[in-house]
Amino acid sequence: MRSLILAVFILLQQVNCFYMFTNSGDRKCFYKELSEGWLLRANYDVKGYDSGSDSYIELDNSGSKDMLIDVEEVFDDNHRVVHQKSSIGEGELTFIAEDSGEHKICFQAQQAGLGRRKLRIEVDFHTGHSAEVDFKKNSKLKVIHEKINSLVDAVENIKLEQQLVREREEHFRNASERVNTKAARWTIFQMIVLVGICFWQISYLGKFFVKQKIV
DSSP states (O other): OOOOOOOOOOSSSSSEEEEEEEEOOOOOEEEEETTTTEEEEEEEEEEEETTTEEEEEEEHHHHHHHSEEEEGGGGSSSHHHHHHEOOOOOOOOOOOOOEEEEEEEEEEEEGGGTTOOEEEEEEEEEEHHHHHHHHHHHHHHHHHHHHHHHHHHHHHHHHHHHHHHHHHHHHHHHHHHHHHHHHHHHHHHHHHHHHHHHHHHHHHHHHHHTTOOOO
């Protein structure tokens, strides 16, 4: 007897969350009526039973591609339209219905190291018309684009402020160098004048002493 879980979607863009218990290697399926062009997105998270803690915990090696996800068209003799290998720990399925009718979505965790371990698979479903989903996606991208532009403008403003600070520092440095140069020249000029005065005074005193016959 096949195992199945029924998920009922009432409103467009409705989000449904449920979980199912299974064993590794078993295939669990549920059925969903989809119209042509509708998008179904499923996010899943798998945990394994731990007897020591008597709870379900994250699986080891969750990066391995050991989760099989199949989507089949029940109305077309179970024609398979999706066969996806994903991470056994968590992942996502995105599917757009090509024809209207009942679809079967199946999950099968087949990691060899799990043996017959009990698993809990939690699934979040989002459904709606693909055009609406694309519109929302484009709206989110537009918001992200606007945020990026705002960050770019902020960076440009910071660069302009830094450039202004550098120009002010350069202007201040040039002004300081000019003042220091003028001060050094004035000091040298004063020293030359003082040395000249000293020589003049020595020469004058020498002549004065000779004239007074002191020397």
